Amino acid sequence: MFEFNVTNNEGEVDVDLKGRLDATVAPQLHEEMAKLQGSDIKKVTFNVKDLEYIASAGLRVIIFAKQKLGADTEIFMKDVNEDVKQVIEMTGCDNFVTIL
């Protein structure tokens, strides 16, 4: 099961993720994130307290946020559990994601 919620508060975006972000559901989240393109997004915070799983497809949504929402968009991840933190580190996403 996967649930997500994206809220844009004047360029500061909160993305709440819950459950398993796998290849079958990642396109839905990607589609929602893509709607933010061109909206002058300054900051994206992924709230991942209840995120149980992330791998290839999920990481690509985060990389998309970094690449396509704006060169100066900052990416944060909040309440990261150890498993998700390790995935971020092992694949090098910690080079552009700030873990809070």
Next chain:
Amino acid sequence: MIRIDEYPTHELNGIKYRCGRVQPFGASVVSNTGINFSIFSKDATYCELVLFHHGAPEPFARIPFPEEFRIGNVFSMIVYGLDIEEVEYGYCMDGPYDPEHGYRFDRSKILLDPYAKLVSGRNVWGREPDWSDQFQHRGCVILEDYDWEGDKPLEIPMKDLVIYEAHVRSFTKDESSGVRYKGTFAGILDKIPYLKELGVNCIELLPIFEFDEFENSRVIDGERLYNYWGYSTVCFYAPKAGYAASAPLGLAADELKNLIKQLHKAGIEVMLDVVFNHTAEGNEQGPYISYRGIDNKTYYLLTPDGYYYNFSGCGNTMNCNNAIVRNCILDALRYWVSDYHIDGFRFDLASILSRDENGAPMTSPPLLETLAHDAVLGKAKLIAEAWDAGGLYQVGSFPAWGRWAEWNGKYRDCIRKFIKSTAECGPELVWRLKGSPDLYGNRNSDASINFITCHDGFTLLDMVSYNEKHNMANGEDNRDGNNDNDSWNCGIEGETDNEEVLKLRNRQVKNAAGLLLLSRGIPMILSGDEFGNTQSGNNNAYCQDNAISWLDWNKLKEHKDIFDFFRKMIAFRLQHPVMRRSDFYTGQNMLGYPEMSFHGTRPWELDENAPFLSFGFMYAEPAAYYGTGEDAFIYCAVNAYWEDVTFELPVIPEGMKWEVVAYTGSEQPEKCSVDNGNVHLMGRSLMVLIGH
């Protein structure tokens, strides 16, 4: 635009599919919902795609390729609606079973795609497999959309390389490494600052293609022995999943790509040790993993009665100069260069690649020529281990087309013998220091990969600590491993607390390193040698996944002086391009001196054709030619004699002064001085001076 091929034409038990594209081979994501599967087999009469959920014992689908899905000898189909993160795939093929004529089809076997980009089944290193599983090595699908952020292969000129040979797991597995993800690609990330401090600019990784650490695994005295080095490939396109901390999530490729990107950012190239000479399927008794069941006659060299030729010493031999296999190897190398940004390759037992379909050596092997001239590989380094287990030895004569370099085994043997005071090696040593023009005169000195130690054989400290190999832990009664090591234990075999012996060993390690880093040709260092790593006399640790192989980083503190010596000499080499010149030029240059000259204990007096143990060699480096800012002379006094020797230094132009850069007889070379144009070296030591 809506594409026609976004839509299936066939359906079987709810799985939708259509005829696929023959190229590229392998499994490729072709749309949001489709994966194209394509595989070659010349003699198969039937082919079936077998799909599994991740780790499931039974497949959830078996889809036979309809006859109209086969073009020539290629079966292809696009399947829709698969979850790429969790699907695993293989093939079943049928055809003749007639071993005497080379056919070994067996429809009951589920076969790995030779072009699989990721393989699961050994995702966690050393975790006991479920041996009852009918499909041990499972093809996986990856997204080939990695964000390289502008990275590309570095293309550092070959002549400027300082290569560091390392095993992914050995490098950081030990607790003392202090890294987060020990023994993995991610683990190496944390050691990048260390590599930068050491100063190397190329890391050469022992095999990282998917292999099975459980191949020939056994337990000896309670210790599990593995196929630890991995010189036995399961799949040429997939990174070794067990080397990736993130493999259980299917992220091994991303983890490796991130490592390569970060190494490149640090100015360090990545070279792969690749094994194309044989596969993990062994001989007639070996398992069906892939090639044997797909097209045995095409992939392997077979005797006239259908047995496997064994030029690799590992049971089988790849049929490398067959057009199909040649393309498979070429495709793999292109893939690693383009999709992983690999900078170069070292080919294990490369002489096998020069054998024809009957095993006979060829003068112009098509595979080697193809690799030398290939467009995608155009800037990749190609290095041959120029011999094989079938007795072919091609050091200096490997078919090169001006592109191939070689591991210079003669360099290794000569240096080893000389530093243990074999005066007869003196004349040969002159050639080796010059970059081996006797071997590579029709190429240049960057065809010579100079090394004294590598994964095969003793570590550098062990080379000066053991006369004999100590391989009992390998469980082969000490029969395995090389007996001709040209090593010398400095008086006592193995561990000792004898101060004099320890001091001598320390000097000998530095003497070897000094010669290596001052020679023309490309130096290669075995990881851990820079801080006195030991394998306790084991010279063939191919199976040891334990402290014998794992680098003990505590030694870095214990042997800080050795590390400092390596670091200093690497930096010195990189500061002085005269040592890296690759055209063998030694004649008179703009300074009015020979660019490279050899001396006795008195300058200009050395009989290069007679045995000697004490000699000097000098480089003259004109700033105007090399762009170095100041003219310089580099003189190295080498004393392989066991007593003290005084060297008279060559006279250099007025206004210039000799200064000691390094001395293996003392940790404080700055306190060594030139005494009226002379330097005094203790027995078995080496001194480097710069005149400027």
